[in-house]
Amino acid sequence: MKMNPVLLLAFVSLCVADYPDMDHHKTIYISENGPRLFLQMEQSKVISYRGGNATLPCKFHREASSGNGNSQKTRIKWTKLTADYLKETDVYVAMGVHRKSYGSYHGRTFLQGASENDASLIITDITLDDYGKYKCEVIEGLEDDTGVVTLDLQGVVYPYFPRIGRYNLNFKEAQQVCQDQDSVIASFDQLYDAWRGGLDWCNAGWLSDGSVQYPITKPREPCGGKDTVPGVRNYGYRDKDRNRYDVFCFTSNYKGRFYYLIHPTKLTYDEAVQACLKDGSQIAKVGQMYAAWKLMGYDRCDSGWLADGSVRYPISRPRRRCSPTEAAVRFVGFPDKKHKLYGVYCFRAYN
Numbered sequence: 001m002k003m004n005p006v007l008l009l010a011f012v013s014l015c016v017a018d019y020p021d022m023d024h025h026k027t028i029y030i031s032e033n034g035p036r037l038f039l040q041m042e043q044s045k046v047i048s049y050r051g052g053n054a055t056l057p058c059k060f061h062r063e064a065s066s067g068n069g070n071s072q073k074t075r076i077k078w079t080k081l082t083a084d085y086l087k088e089t090d091v092y093v094a095m096g097v098h099r100k101s102y103g104s105y106h107g108r109t110f111l112q113g114a115s116e117n118d119a120s121l122i123i124t125d126i127t128l129d130d131y132g133k134y135k136c137e138v139i140e141g142l143e144d145d146t147g148v149v150t151l152d153l154q155g156v157v158y159p160y161f162p163r164i165g166r167y168n169l170n171f172k173e174a175q176q177v178c179q180d181q182d183s184v185i186a187s188f189d190q191l192y193d194a195w196r197g198g199l200d201w202c203n204a205g206w207l208s209d210g211s212v213q214y215p216i217t218k219p220r221e222p223c224g225g226k227d228t229v230p231g232v233r234n235y236g237y238r239d240k241d242r243n244r245y246d247v248f249c250f251t252s253n254y255k256g257r258f259y260y261l262i263h264p265t266k267l268t269y270d271e272a273v274q275a276c277l278k279d280g281s282q283i284a285k286v287g288q289m290y291a292a293w294k295l296m297g298y299d300r301c302d303s304g305w306l307a308d309g310s311v312r313y314p315i316s317r318p319r320r321r322c323s324p325t326e327a328a329v330r331f332v333g334f335p336d337k338k339h340k341l342y343g344v345y346c347f348r349a350y351n
């Protein structure tokens, strides 16, 4: 059983500062039983964005009694906790002069090393999958300590269902459709933040921890009851294979240009795909429209095809005949792909 190092220090300094004459402070056994090595995380949360960098803070300290330690034998290990907190995946390990990074973190992670006691990890070119909780562990001989820091990303959460219709996705398919829209399945914290920002959606969707929930800011009859308090309604953890719902996706900044293609005629879906290609781009994905709308204030009152076969338009300045009451990405539907009735939104990635 470990003492919280901060409490321990507070106790020790209290004894020394306030009771200098008493000599029993010299025999504080908790000091000997407690950790001689402990971590200080400085921040519990770091905020970045896709494509950005982040420094996850982690400093370690040794108590005087254990001497200066031996940095040759210090082992620093960073892991990431999975969305359900049940597992850890390896991110980065350093011991002496040896360094190793794992999987997608390879080539993107290094220690800040600002001082001898600095175990802070720098992650560059952040991806949507990097979002989550990271554990710093420092081991010296028999001593070790751990701390956790959250990497948060700025971005946007949106509800999604595919062309086949409402309540058709099991958990795996939900992850896949988000990925197809240049997004990831949202976490509960991301949905909660979106709800606090005003998101109201009356269809239940999967979240990354395997729960199914939906955010209500304006309580009403079909959405859990009229006389209920606003909140994120929770169906709990559902059967990931057999239960079918919509999904909440999350996306962040992109490196590229999102735009409405100026074209002399309205287009069918196939013509829309071709028109973007001809312009040196790709037909845009739903996540790219949401990111352009939310993060860059993109506003265009023209219905356009997107890659999933839906037709939508992004309004950030509400006005009559576009989206009179709220800033929103308006959903026209999944029309017949042969209908020659809409424009197209394209996306050109920067390399």
Ligand SMILES: *[C@@H]1O[C@H](CO)[C@@H](O)[C@H](O)[C@H]1NC(C)=O
Pocket (backbone or CB within 6 Å): 051, 052, 053, 124, 125
């Ligand atoms: C991230 O860090 C790398 C390496 O230090 C640097 O080249 C790059 O410009 C940084 N990117 C951003 C967005 O700050």
